[in-house]
Amino acid sequence: MLQSFNFSLKKLSCTSYRFAHHGCKVLVVGGGTGGCAVAAKLSKILGKDEVLILDPSERHYYQPLFTLVGAGVYTLNDSFKLQKNVLPDNAKWIKDSAAEFHPKSNQVITTMGHKINYDFMLLALGLETNYDKIPGLLEGLKNWSGVCSNYSDKYVEKTFQVLKNFESGNAIFTYPNTPVKCPGAPQKICYLVDDYLRKNGKRQKSKIIYNTSLPVIFGVKKYADALWNVVNSRDIEVNLRMNLVEVRSDKKEAVFENLDKPGEKQVMEYSMLHVTPPMSTPYALRTNKELSNPAGFADVDPESLRHITFPNVFAIGDCSSSPNSKTAAAAAAQSAVVFHNLKAVMDGKDVHKVYDGYASCPLVTGYNKCILAEFNYKLEPLETFPISQDKEMTSMYLMKKYLMPPLYWNLMLCGYWNGPATMRKLLHLYMK
Numbered sequence: 001m002l003q004s005f006n007f008s009l010k011k012l013s014c015t016s017y018r019f020a021h022h023g024c025k026v027l028v029v030g031g032g033t034g035g036c037a038v039a040a041k042l043s044k045i046l047g048k049d050e051v052l053i054l055d056p057s058e059r060h061y062y063q064p065l066f067t068l069v070g071a072g073v074y075t076l077n078d079s080f081k082l083q084k085n086v087l088p089d090n091a092k093w094i095k096d097s098a099a100e101f102h103p104k105s106n107q108v109i110t111t112m113g114h115k116i117n118y119d120f121m122l123l124a125l126g127l128e129t130n131y132d133k134i135p136g137l138l139e140g141l142k143n144w145s146g147v148c149s150n151y152s153d154k155y156v157e158k159t160f161q162v163l164k165n166f167e168s169g170n171a172i173f174t175y176p177n178t179p180v181k182c183p184g185a186p187q188k189i190c191y192l193v194d195d196y197l198r199k200n201g202k203r204q205k206s207k208i209i210y211n212t213s214l215p216v217i218f219g220v221k222k223y224a225d226a227l228w229n230v231v232n233s234r235d236i237e238v239n240l241r242m243n244l245v246e247v248r249s250d251k252k253e254a255v256f257e258n259l260d261k262p263g264e265k266q267v268m269e270y271s272m273l274h275v276t277p278p279m280s281t282p283y284a285l286r287t288n289k290e291l292s293n294p295a296g297f298a299d300v301d302p303e304s305l306r307h308i309t310f311p312n313v314f315a316i317g318d319c320s321s322s323p324n325s326k327t328a329a330a331a332a333a334q335s336a337v338v339f340h341n342l343k344a345v346m347d348g349k350d351v352h353k354v355y356d357g358y359a360s361c362p363l364v365t366g367y368n369k370c371i372l373a374e375f376n377y378k379l380e381p382l383e384t385f386p387i388s389q390d391k392e393m394t395s396m397y398l399m400k401k402y403l404m405p406p407l408y409w410n411l412m413l414c415g416y417w418n419g420p421a422t423m424r425k426l427l428h429l430y431m432k
């Protein structure tokens with residue numbers, strides 16, 4: 001099957017036509033965290049212009065910094081670099097987006113109408129934020145009404161403005177009824193706000209409420225236990241199975257539905273409302289029934305990350321159906337698996353690298369403390385450091401603040417960071 005498209009339109013680029021026709025060995029759709037990391041690895045072995053990256057975004061954001069931007073520790077400017085300076089030199093970037101996938105004919109059609117043929121494809125489109133799905137939310141985010149959100153470059157700076165102006169009342173934090181990227185981030189900002197209000201003498205006049213659609217505070221018991229201690233000791237109210245359905249920013253009211261009692265709604269007044277919006281994979285992927293599962297995620301084998309139906313297609317990161325927690329740390333671990341398995345398929349061999357579901361979430365619990373959650377598919381802790389990581393630690397906060405950004409830009413995006421598995425093995429060996 002693979003041979004039939006080897007001769008085809010490989011490397012052919014006819015840009016003199018109104019609608020260009022490109023060909024490549026590997027098409028990477030999405031040049032964010034996962035796409036860029038794998039493109040860097042592949043373009044090193046395949047050489048110039050064999051890897052084509054399709055991504056419309058001018059900027060590459062290091063999204064994990066958004067939590068600290070919202071808390072006023074960093075600025076938005078600290079969180080991005082220009083895409084052209086980040087994508088690998090050996091790869092070719094097409095600044096456009098995928099509009100249609102035709103996996104049976106190994107072709108993608110872009111929004112501008114160009115056609116791209118590939119031998120192999122990596123789906124790395126991430127998750128998109130759907131702020132428009134909650135009535136009144138966009139209006140609240142756009143006006144001066146105490147509504148903010150760390151989940152978008154458009155609104156993340158507003159979080160700290162709202163916080164600085166907060167005097168008294170309810171500060172409410174939400175978690176939607178959809179899969180999200182970095183499931184810890186909706187509560188990290190809640191802890192940072194608690195810490196900020198204490199340091200500024202406003203905590204007595206405020207009530208902090210975390211309303212989550214989930215039935216648990218965190219999916220891994222070890223860290224959930226630690227987080228219940230955090231919320232109880234800080235007087236933070238947690239309401240499970242509470243889903244934000246409407247924002248009435250003129251009255252500063254948020255409407256929630258109780259997911260266990262259909263039809264039951266609760267209206268809460270707020271001074272600050274931090275919203276984690278509903279999310280989905282991008283339209284072109286989720287509406288393509290050949291590539292996506294019923295939930296809209298690229299339908300891959302959770303161990304090899306290879307597509308279930310199309311052997312020349314792989315997926316990485318937030319858009320993949322693999323049931324791991326959607327984080328950059330997970331994409332780092334997946335990048336090595338995708339690279340080795342993709343290379344094996346190119347060489348006519350079997351795939352043998354296995355992804356164990358590793359994900360990590362630095363649960364920032366204040367301006368100098370953090371619980372570093374690390375776990376696998378089975379939701380068992382898989383900790384890098386030979387200490388029990390369910391404690392709030394300054395060292396983990398410093399790692400999140402100072403070590404992770406350069407690691408991301410200089411190692412991960414250049415294809416040199418596959419997650420901490422090797423470090424974990426060495427540290428645990430040394431301690432024995």
Ligand code: FAD
Nearest residue numbers: 030032033034063064097098125126182317318327328329
């Ligand atoms: P992305 O990095 O989002 O990249 C997707 C790319 O696809 C984008 O460049 C986009 O432009 C492109 N794209 C979209 N649609 C199309 C299309 N149709 N055609 C072509 N290209 C397209 N992770 C951690 O590990 N630790 C953390 O502490 C952490 N904190 C976070 C805090 C916040 C507030 C947020 C928002 C995220 C956080 N994350 C964290 C999660 C992490 O950022 C994501 O899991 C990671 O970026 C996923 O990588 P990705 O490649 O799948 O998607």
Ligand code: UQ1
Nearest residue numbers: 064328329332360384404412419420
């Ligand atoms: C990680 O690998 C990673 O990806 C680059 C992150 O995203 C920014 C993280 O937040 C974390 C914690 C890791 C894991 C790294 C170590 C050293 C435990």
